[in-house]
């Protein structure tokens with residue numbers, strides 16, 4: 001058994017106690033699941049022990065994120081393990097305890113003032129509204145990517161304690177908290193990032209969502225294949241009808257394409273270097289697959305899949321949400337195309353062979 | 357996901373990147389010298405024996421085959437890089453394509469020593485071209501219904517009668533690997549009684565009649581066999597094992613980059629247009645197309661890696677071909693919605709020409725090598741539904 005198999009099995013074991021549930025106004029996340037994961041040290045995987053994490057590879061962190069995404073675990077693990085944690089480390093900022101959830105947000109309308117100067121990590125104050133914060137009101141800290149103070153190039157990455165701040169009530173299509181936070185002279189430790197580093201961080205966020213999308217797409221396909229094998233109409237399982245087989249095969253094609261590309265993008269991230277284009281491609285491809293897979297999954301499930309009681313919607317509603325988060329397909333497709341054409345009109349093919 | 361469809365990621369190959377750079381340099385020089393022009397779907401329509409021989413001289417044919425047959429014992433990943441570069445450039449590769457991709461590997465697996473020694477080195481040199489003799493007028497998707505018959509005569513030779521159809525480039529080729537009935541069909545065992553014969557297309561009794569496709573091009577043919585005497589030692593593989601042999605062939609036939617790059621020259625031309633215009637709507641379309649290309653490359657590379665490991669990934673290959681050929685058609689629609697260009701084969705605008713070529717070839721992408729409906733049936737089997 002590989003390390004990742006072991007990690008996956010552990011997370012699955014924990015998840016069984018917390019099967020996917022509908023989130024409601026008074027149940028905005030799965031605190032019990034989070035504690036169980038944190039107790040097992042799984043909320044610090046992929047972050048070095050010297051920095052307070054649990055150690056392990058990027059691949060282990062990805063395996064955890066994938067398993068939780070497929071199980072519709074309502075916890076900010078993707079944000080913490082794949083985005084916020086690594087961003088803080090890369091910026092030489094202190095990692096908060098992995099036992100408390102930390103999320104990530106892009107705050108283009110927040111103004112940042114340095115409290116002291118000097119290069120490297122410093123102190124800042126932040127003022128303005130941070131929109132669309134994943135797990136707003138749940139996470140006690142947000143790693144914010146904001147524009148650098150006037151006249152300075154690049155961006156500021158700041159770790160803001162929001163445990164005492166109220167978050168606005170807003171949710172994505174799956175009921176996951178996505179409210180905004182209003183910062184008023186919020187004091188934070190932070191660091192200046194170059195425009196390139198800031199771009200890579202946005203891409204990391206998109207890749208994290210792509211990884212979740214890939215896992216959820218695989219799970220939806222598996223559920224749908226299983227259902228088609230069990231549900232009988234006209235005296236035989238749905239899966240024996242050629243029309244249904246065509247739909248399932250089409251879904252399988254989409255899912256396989258997404259998996260292949262997200263895997264390759266994660267490997268590219270692991271090798272280091274600039275993964276903006278790889279992440280952009282993975283996010284765009286995964287988003288495109290959602291259209292086909294969610295539509296056909298619901299079609300094959302018939303009316304039962306349209307109900308709250310059935311589990312299908314826990315993932316299809318997340319698919320519909322995640323594809324528009326961390327940058328939509330429109331945004332990332334333009335980033336991808338512009339990047340591929342950076343070497344001029346004849347550079348497209350060579351660029352395509354370099355991305356992953 | 358079902359294991360039948362999953363493939364391990366492909367390892368990165370420095371050797372492949374090395375040969376890729378060499379091919380790119382070669383193609384740039386050939387383009388500059390004007391020895392070929394870029395076109396869409398050149399692995400069907402770009403027949404140029406001189407070009408094929410040049411590839412042979414460079415060691416880019418029979419790349420993965422044993423040295424004792426003239427091959428180069430390189431990896432499937434290296435071969436993948438070469439084929440991909442040739443397709444992306446729209447180079448004229450049709451003459452040798454089938455021999456290099458499919459017939460050679462088929463001979464390596466099933467051929468007799470004599471057959472291999474006689475034929476493989478000639479394929480490697482770019483001097484011997486092949487056709488696939490599977491389809492018949494009444495047998496397309498239902499290939500097991502073929503009727504072309506081969507009967508042993510007193511000398512132990514095969515006497516072949518029947519007709520094959522849609523045989524790509526038969527008029528430029530030397531041999532066909534032809535699926536024939538060597539025993540009467542048995543409704544209870546539809547896949548029994550078929551065999552493959554290695555047939556020299558210059559034998560007496562063979563007539564090759566052209567069939568023109570939508571743009572008037574002559575690429576495929578009807579091949580009629582009238583009492584054609586094929587030497588007894590030209591049986592390929594085992595008598596009666598034909599069905600198994602053709603299905604095994606399909607992993608080579610279905611998974612390569614030609615299943616999503618036939619229309620790449622159109623994408624390249626569109627990329628030039630977008631670079632010029634900077635139009636946000638066009639950029640978004642180019643981005644979406646590129647993301648699909650990148651995913652298909654990863655899928656196809658995974659199959660190349662599986663071939664390197666000695667596997668025969670038939671089911672994933674069917675899946676890649678389904679996704680890839682659907683993409684080839686979609687590309688035309690995606691592009692034409694965001695450029696104001698009237699497709700025309702003789703336009704001075706290269707984008708208009710590429711659109712025209714891609715459009716007129718489009719119905720073929722999802723038919724050749726097994727239709728997408730049939731492929732999805734194979735994928736459904738991989739999902740455990742059949």
Ligand SMILES: Cc1cc2nc3c(=O)[nH]c(=O)nc-3n(C[C@H](O)[C@H](O)[C@H](O)COP(=O)(O)OP(=O)(O)OC[C@H]3O[C@@H](n4cnc5c(N)ncnc54)[C@H](O)[C@@H]3O)c2cc1C
Pocket residue numbers: 242400487488489490491492495496497498521522523524576719720721723724725726727728729730
């Ligand atoms: C450009 C090109 C090159 C080719 N080159 C070669 C070659 O070199 N050698 C060769 O042997 N063949 C070649 N072919 C033939 C190709 O393999 C056949 O066209 C293909 O197998 C389909 O057969 P058909 O055209 O007879 O269509 P049919 O089998 O008549 O099918 C017609 C339609 O019905 C659908 N259909 C059929 N059966 C089913 C089913 N059970 N379930 C659902 N749908 C079904 C098909 O998917 C298709 O959409 C070539 C074809 C093209 C277009």
